[in-house]
Amino acid sequence: MIPAAFAYARPTTIDEALQAVADGGEDVKIMAGGQSLIPVMRLRLAAPETVVDLTRVAEMRGVREEGDAIVIGAMTTHSDVLSDPLIAQWAPLIADATETVADRQVRHRGTFGGALAHADPAGDLPAVALALDAEFVIAGLNGRRTVGAAEFFVDYLTTALEEGELLVEIRVPKLQGTWGMHYEKFNRVAQAWSIVAVAAAVRREGGVIAEARIGLTNMGPVPLRASGVEAALAGAEATAEAIAAAADRAAEGTSPSSDLNAQADYRQHLVTVLTRRAVTAAAGL
Amino acid sequence: MTEINVRVDGVAYADAVEPRTLLVHYLREQLGKVGTVVGCDTSNCGACTVHLDGEAVKSCTVLAVQADGCEVTTIEGIAPQGSLHPMQKAFHEMHGLQCGFCTPGMIMASIDLVNDNPNPTDDEVREGIEGNLCRCTGYQNIVRAVQQAAAEMSGGAPTSSETLGAQS
DSSP, rough: OOOOEEEEEESSSSHHHHHHOOOOOSSSSEESTTOOOHHHTTTTTTOEEEEETTTTTTTGGGGEEEETTEEEETOOBBBHHTTHHHHHHHOOHHHHHHHSSSSSHHHHOOOOHHHHHHHHOOSSHHHHHHHHTTEEEETTTTTTEEEHHHEEEEETTEESOTTEEEEEEEEEEOOSSOEEEEEEEEEEETTTOSEEEEEEEEEEOOOOOOOEEEEESSSSSSEOOOOOHHHHTEESSHHHHHHHHHHHHTTOEEEOOOOOOOHHHHHHHHHHHHHHHHHHHHHHH | EEEEEEEEEEEEEEEOOTTOBBHHHHHISOOOOTTTTSSSSSOOTTTTTTTTTEEEEEEEGGGGGGGOOEEEOOGEEEEETTOOOOOHHHHHHOOOOOOOSSSHHHHHHHHHHHHHHSSHHHHHHHHHHOOOOSSSSSSHHHHHHHHHHHHHHHHHOOOOOSSOOOOO
């Protein structure tokens, strides 16, 4: 299987990339790591007129500290995320989830920003970005704008990115206090997508859970926050019973799909189990 | 067509390729490097794994134009002519293959794993080669082979907790 012919642009700066997208004709695809795009192009599910390849845009790679946030370049590979000390210090939840993405080879090419912009409901990083209240910095020919995670994910494979725009970096606020984090993923075989997964960040104050943030993967067309669970956990005793009672609310407001991997009602059961496990691990119990 | 300059297995090439040409097809059809095989064509099986600037990638999921200016190592370039890389030797000695189709990719992925983790446990080997599918061996002997090679590559003793079965 070979992709249909396309024109190829390989910019080296964000400005060049935006210009290449603007000049690329009616059907332009922006390629980050290409680990989702190349497979769909081979299957001819996508046959863009122009591909703008971002792999040489050095300014979009790497992680830096900026005041009360860490800023992750959209083209930072999964592999680089896994070895980054700032992510390990401030947002280990991202590394925890990234470790479960695909396989080593794919993680060498695939990127943090590419996975977020692709917005696959079964992708692992959107729910993590949502749980951490990440902000998405979007560049266009007319300047930059910042969109919160809750507004970034609009629908199945659809984000707030407008035509001609580029996701350039993701700002992840540094959480204050002592947080435990865990990503609990359920799938059946190696390198498979999540059937359901839960991203949990928990702040404990002694024997009490002061605050919890829970992101759900593949429980609807976009990642969701389990706000019922978060409310039930705030101020709760850090005990197995209290966590289990709160986790029972994880399916509230979700609308998972039924597919070859699982029926919707099974996913709604699974999410309560995985939420209990994720919160338990994040709370250090 | 786009001009690319790429080093493959230590030899410099300058070629014109269509942007849509996949790296694996460039290697096989333009350079004759048929040691790298196409298994699934859907980015799952890992049989086409090569090293791109020292990192394992699935060459069916990289465009040849993306290798411009890069160093590619295939299964044909990991050991001098007539000799075996420790990973190849270990796959041979530990019966890490039956039909052999997945082997080039298994070996390239395993070398990449051992470069990062010189002393992997059984579980770490299994995780490390999760991007490579083998439909013959059941993986047992592949895990043993990777651990034997890891020991040889780092000059230490193997860590396998498994005892060798009768077939080994």
